[in-house]
Amino acid sequence: MTPADRLAALRAELRKAGVAGFLVPRADEHLGEYVPAAGERLAWLTGFTGSAGLAVVLPDRAALFTDGRYTTQARQQLDPALWELRHITEQPVADWLKEHAAGQRIGYDPWLHPEAALQRLEPSGAILVPLPSNPLDAIWADRPAPPMAPAVPHPLAQAGLDAEAKRLAAAQALREAGEDAAVLADSHSLAWLFNIRGGDLDHTPLALGFGLLRADASAELFLEPGKVPAETRAHLGNAVTVRPRAALPAALEALRGRKVRVDPEATPAWFAQALREAGATVSAGEDPVRLPRACKNPVEQAGARAAHRRDAVALARFLAWFGSAAPTGRESEMSAAERLLGFRREVPLFRAESFPAISGAGENGAVIHYRATPASNRAIRPDECYLIDSGAQYLDGTTDVTRTLWTGPGPAPALLRERYTRVLQGHIALATLRFPQGVAGPHLDAFARRALWAAGLDYDHGTGHGVGSFLSVHEGPVAFSRAAKPVPLAPGMILSDEPGYYLPGQYGIRIENLLLVQPAAEQPDQVKPFLEFETLTLAPYDRRLIELALLAPAERAWVEAYQARVLAEIGPACDPATAAWLREACAPLG
Known part of the structure; x- marks a missing residue:
């Protein structure tokens, strides 16, 4: 079936069900971000493969709603003759339904939507109707079987x-x-x-x-x-x-x-x-398990540290290899991602990638959740920006790290260095915060944006997400995001720190470490407990992209202390060639 055939077949099923429209979320019955092949209904219907989205199908029009991480990707994957694309926060689903479907019966699968999400659609005036079976499943003839892996x-x-x-x-x-x-x-x-x-x-x-x-x-x-x-x-x-x-x-x-x-x-x-x-x-x-799960116990915290140290050796091997391979122009986005995965497979307790690596060169790096495919894969060229966002599942912890690299051999342009450094400043600002107990992720998001905002720049995604313990790389209930619930940060939580900047058609910049929330040492006259972050990720930043003149003395000192820590903790575990590269990569900024 073509995309047009699928949409027409679904509309025929909706007529049989006596509804004017249907909601198709990017979710399965467990409402998680990641779904098995049998749950990829949104991708099957629309062609959009992002991990967040909702489609609304009406008799004469259809729209897909997604967030800023995926708008560029969705624009590339959707057929504009069939689908309107909407930014889900700037153009809410309820507003669109109010304009196009007020008073109409709109069907939904009650297994695929939480009640809170349905309640947010009530102001639209559409009449939401739970259906006894999913009409999309009736037309998906070759739908994969549900997974049956053992627990x-x-x-x-x-x-x-x-x-x-x-x-x-x-x-x-x-x-x-x-x-x-x-x-x-x-x-x-x-x-x-x-x-x-x-x-x-x-x-x-x-x-x-x-x-x-x-x-x-x-x-x-x-x-x-x-x-x-x-x-x-x-x-x-x-x-x-x-x-x-x-x-x-x-x-x-x-x-x-x-x-x-x-x-x-x-x-x-x-x-x-x-x-x-x-x-x-x-x-x-x-869910009574959600918050206890987010606050890692001492064994889980120790496991996270150990997993990150082992992962850092694989990252150092990759970065050393990349430094010599990238300028040749013989590597591609997919070959680089596969090389990093190969290094990780040699790490003890490795089980899998924690998500498919985001390996984007040049303009593809500006697609926030880009995934290289045989059709999109391109060569990594000399003298361009390359973004690699990847992670691993180890039996004792989950990792997620992003580095933006200059491929060389020439110098990075001044404007690129300036923007990279502003992202780095936001990354440091969040990592170095001390804050009173009771503060939540949404309260801290702006710290990571300040240096970008000063130059009239921003990024259209949250600054960080929770991370599980040999579980999901994206874990609630905490996040550094204006859209997140104000759940107070607590000791034992692990979150990512990943500000970015994206220039469509040219390049993307993102820098990411994982942070572990810890109690902060008490200060004189302190009236309430404070918290701070322990940085778990250990991987050097690309010094060729840092504009030293922009860094404040404290920022420069933090970078140099971090790089020295990377060298001290990881260097002894590396092979001689990688250790030599690491010494140079972690040297004082000069």
Whole structure:
């Protein structure tokens, strides 16, 4: 089927269902950012492959909404004869529906939308109708089967806290709230709470499923039996019952008269609808596992440090190789990404990339979440800007790092150096902050933009996201973003620090380290606790892109101290050739 055929077939199904339109999110039943092939409905329908978006199909028009990370990519992938492109924050879905579909019946799959998202569409005046089955699935003839990778125990040596202790703490939170149970729809919560991991996604070690946690700390885990081998059943223990997903309706029906917590932002609307129909009381509240999961325990923190040190050796090997390979013009975006992956595969405890590497040369670096394909792959040319954003999943931690590099052999242009340095200044400003307890990510986002704003520049994405512990590279509930919820930062949280600047058609700049929130040393006359960041990532910055005249003395001192730390911690673990390159890369700025 052509894209036009798919859209026409979907519209025919909508007529059969008695609705004028349909919402197609970029989500599966677990509402995560990453989905298996069977959940790629938005990509199948539209051709847009970004990890965030929503399509609205009406009888005579269709629109795709996405954020600033993906507008350039979407413009390249969508057929403008079929799809309008809208910026989801500047042109909200509700406004578009109000203009084009007020009073009309608009269908949705209640498994693919949280209630909170549906409520945000109510001001549009469209009549939202839950459909018993997804009409898109009816026309997707070759839809892949759902993944069936086994769930496996996550060792206590890496988890740091046994599953029973985690369940008891979460159950205590339910009792304190007067709740009898909580729905767990986020597979990350299942992974952390039950100390299990899986292989249902390429880059995030999840076993996709659902759970019910009760106030007595017993639980039901809804996974297909074939995904739970005997070893995992023994690991889960007697307090956890494993049932197939088909048992969910009966399990919710049995909660009649009970008060059940449902996270309205992270749970498919189907759950709240089914619970209300069963006679249960739905208590809107955050997933009780989400915040404890974000605050890494001491073992997880130690694992993150160890994973980053090992990852840094692979990065140093790559950067040393790239320094000599890039000026030749014989490497491409895909070959460079594959070389970095090859180095990482040699690192102990490596399991997978934490996301497909963003390897963008020249103008492709300006596509914020660019992914090189055989069709787009191009040579890395001498004397241009190259952006490599990549990460790895290790058994003891998850990494994510971005470096922007000059390919040489000539000098970098002055304007490029100036803009790179402004990005670096924002990166340093965030990394060096000390702030009072109670401050949230949205309060800090502007610190990373100040140097860019001073020059009339900005970037259209958040400054940082949470990162899991051998889990998702993008983890809530915290983020450095104006659009994020004001969740206070707390010790043990890991977030990225990644300001950038993008000039469409020419180049992209982004610099990213991961930061671990820690208590700050008390100062004289301090009246409340303060927090600060420990930098986990260890990789030198490209000194050829730094405009020294722009750096304040404190900024320059920070860069030199960081580079010296990289050399001291990583140099002894490198081979002689890489260590020699690292000594030069980490030398004082001059």
